[in-house]
Amino acid sequence: MLDSPALQALDARRSVPALQLGAPGPDPATLQRMLTSAVRVPDHGKRVPYRFLRIAGDARLQLGEFLARRSRERDPTASDAQVEKDRLRFSHAPLIITVIAAPTPSPKVPELEQLMTAGCVCFALLQAAQALGFGAQWLTAWMAFDPAVHAHLGLAEHEQIVGFIHIGTPKTAVPERERPDPAALLQDWVG
Secondary structure (H helix, E strand, O other): OOOOHHHHHHHHOOOOOHHHEEOOOOOHHHHHHHHHHHOOOOOHHHOOOEEEEEEEOHHHHHHHHHHHHHHHHHOOOOOHHHHHHHHHOOOOOOEEEEEEEOOOOOOOOOHHHHHHHHHHHHHHHHHHHHHOOOEEEEEOOHHHOOHHHHHHOOOOOOOEEEEEEEEEEEOOOOOOOOOOOHHHHOOOOOO
């Protein structure tokens, strides 16, 4: 019981850097299966305070061109290398699912709790991608918080990006990294 297949899958989860993700990505049916698992998250009040935006195909490159222009607008002294990095950010993985938090006012469910629900969706989507044999990475960077990017992607004023989930086939095996010791993180409250 302490070494169940479900726990083994959780213990094996790791991010595959977006630079190391390539084609093929999930087909539409596989993506829908991933999303079916991803939405099974704690959601106080059943508010569903999130939505998905798929970025695939040429749209990834079009977004990259916008990001390069926006990068230069934000920082006219940005190096050519930095602008090129922003241009290429979405060009590696064949699929990026943008998880958008869409909190709504509620006297019972604070906005922070709704944002955490959207964050749980990001994590569940990573797990679903790996369970189906894909690699994935949850990224943000400046573009997740930039109002011009939000407008370009069609976000409403109350919405925020909580993650760009890059999904594809790993080009290389990703080594395990050191993880924190949970025993060192656990404390007892004794009143």
